Amino acid sequence: MDFSTEITYSAEQEKFRQEVSVWLSENAQIPAEFKIPRETGDMSHELYNWVREYRKKLGAKGWLAPLWPSEYGGGGLSVDMAQVLEEELSKRKIPAIYDNRLAAPAMMVWGTEEQKQRFLPLINKGDVITWQAFTEPEVGSDAASITTSAVRDGDDFIINGTKVYIGGPFSADYIWTTAVTDQTSPRHRNLGAFYVPADLPGISFSDMELIVNVGKRFVYYDNVRVPGEYLVGGENQGWQVAQTSLEIEHGAGGSIGEGASRDGGVVAALFDYAQTAVDGAGNPLIEDPRIRDLLVEARIETHIVELIALRNYWMFNNQKRMTFHGSQNSLLRKLLAMKLGNIVLEVAGPYAMLNDSNWAPSRGVFESHQRQAITAHHPGGSSEIQKLIMARRLGLSRSKEEAAPTKVA
Numbered sequence: 001m002d003f004s005t006e007i008t009y010s011a012e013q014e015k016f017r018q019e020v021s022v023w024l025s026e027n028a029q030i031p032a033e034f035k036i037p038r039e040t041g042d043m044s045h046e047l048y049n050w051v052r053e054y055r056k057k058l059g060a061k062g063w064l065a066p067l068w069p070s071e072y073g074g075g076g077l078s079v080d081m082a083q084v085l086e087e088e089l090s091k092r093k094i095p096a097i098y099d100n101r102l103a104a105p106a107m108m109v110w111g112t113e114e115q116k117q118r119f120l121p122l123i124n125k126g127d128v129i130t131w132q133a134f135t136e137p138e139v140g141s142d143a144a145s146i147t148t149s150a151v152r153d154g155d156d157f158i159i160n161g162t163k164v165y166i167g168g169p170f171s172a173d174y175i176w177t178t179a180v181t182d183q184t185s186p187r188h189r190n191l192g193a194f195y196v197p198a199d200l201p202g203i204s205f206s207d208m209e210l211i212v213n214v215g216k217r218f219v220y221y222d223n224v225r226v227p228g229e230y231l232v233g234g235e236n237q238g239w240q241v242a243q244t245s246l247e248i249e250h251g252a253g254g255s256i257g258e259g260a261s262r263d264g265g266v267v268a269a270l271f272d273y274a275q276t277a278v279d280g281a282g283n284p285l286i287e288d289p290r291i292r293d294l295l296v297e298a299r300i301e302t303h304i305v306e307l308i309a310l311r312n313y314w315m316f317n318n319q320k321r322m323t324f325h326g327s328q329n330s331l332l333r334k335l336l337a338m339k340l341g342n343i344v345l346e347v348a349g350p351y352a353m354l355n356d357s358n359w360a361p362s363r364g365v366f367e368s369h370q371r372q373a374i375t376a377h378h379p380g381g382s383s384e385i386q387k388l389i390m391a392r393r394l395g396l397s398r399s400k401e402e403a404a405p406t407k408v409a
């Protein structure tokens with residue numbers, strides 16, 4: 001049996017890697033004078049504009065959606081080539097534009113051909129930013145219980161309601177939103193999903209103050225007239241449509257490379273810290289067997305998440321049947337964030353809580369991670385909800401369910 005773990009690449013892949021690497025060297029260098037903030041909500045205007053332009057350039061090459069058909073703004077690449085691209089991209093620490101493509105997979109499955117032709121190239125080429133707006137002030141985990149309403153008026157819908165925890169640092173061009181279209185039908189058969197232009201009259205926003213600044217907002221809909229052309233899927237099919245977005249948000253599509261665990265560089269910072277800091281008696285931390293065990297644990301746990309993300313990437317893109325896999329990816333990522341938070345505390349002690357320029361290890365990565373580990377439990381559904389989904393799909397729950405439909409090509 002061959003236990004070698006070395007991945008080998010074809011000559012064609014290596015040639016493409018070279019092309020990608022050269023392009024990224026020319027286009028993906030953030031100017032040295034730009035400060036990279038620990039939290040994306042603290043991004044400067046210069047960096048904001050730079051990231052927007054970079055993403056558009058990437059999109060113009062089809063590299064924001066490498067596996068998607070070129071007619072919908074994708075790169076039309078094979079999985080082998082996309083893998084190389086993802087590996088190279090993951091090596092560059094470019095701030096992501098979170099959330100901006102979650103409407104696309106749902107539109108691909110549920111949209112009309114006209115909607116796909118009109119909206120998918122905009123999304124996949126990075127020409128527009130989309131916020132996903134499902135959560136409401138009184139409704140999070142139980143996303144079917146929303147009260148935002150969409151009342152039909154001729155060919156239009158009039159939307160009223162409030163959404164919370166929405167968006168990110170980049171301003172929205174469209175809002176991907178759920179609303180009750182039918183006040184009389186039962187749960188799961190009473191919602192619509194809308195791709196709403198963010199500048200329609202009656203839409204307003206306000207900032208949220210969370211323990212991490214990732215630019216989250218309230219979104220208010222006040223008698224917003226939305227033409228029917230922005231309804232995606234059937235008038236009462238919004239629950240099913242939203243499930244496709246959530247499937248991808250959980251991680252069914254997987255990912256490749258260094259960013260898969262979304263550890264924000266905390267594991268690398270732990271290794272650096274242990275190699276440079278000393279304990280109270282002046283002994284290097286790295287010589288303490290307990291610290292060494294913790295570092296190994298951090299690396300193993302991170303690697304498990306990376307492998308799960310890689311497995312999903314392979315399954316998804318080879319059209320394997322997926323059930324619990326997306327939620328498993330999400331759950332392990334969320335648990336990892338907490339585990340790393342505990343490891344950081346054990347390794348750095350009270351220094352883990354500092355973010356000042358004199359005393360904070362690794363420029364405040366540890367302190368920021370402590371806060372992010374808590375909020376990371378919620379986006380796309382909390383860890384308890386991921387367990388619930390897994391149980392239903394593994395046949396361990398009273399109710400059974402299948403994964404929502406997804407497709408790229």
Ligand SMILES: Cc1cc2nc3c(=O)[nH]c(=O)nc-3n(C[C@H](O)[C@H](O)[C@H](O)COP(=O)(O)OP(=O)(O)OC[C@H]3O[C@@H](n4cnc5c(N)ncnc54)[C@H](O)[C@@H]3O)c2cc1C
Nearest residue numbers: 132133134135140141165166167375378379380381382384
């Ligand atoms: C940083 C951040 C980013 C976010 N981004 C977005 C976004 O872009 N768009 C968007 O629409 N939403 C977003 N959200 C909202 C997120 O989806 C919700 O926070 C999440 O669905 C949980 O809802 P809730 O906060 O109302 O908690 P609740 O639903 O009130 O849950 C509270 C607690 O009860 C537990 N719980 C709830 N139901 C069950 C159950 N049936 N069984 C066991 N335990 C349960 C939960 O696990 C949680 O611990 C974001 C949230 C955060 C924190």
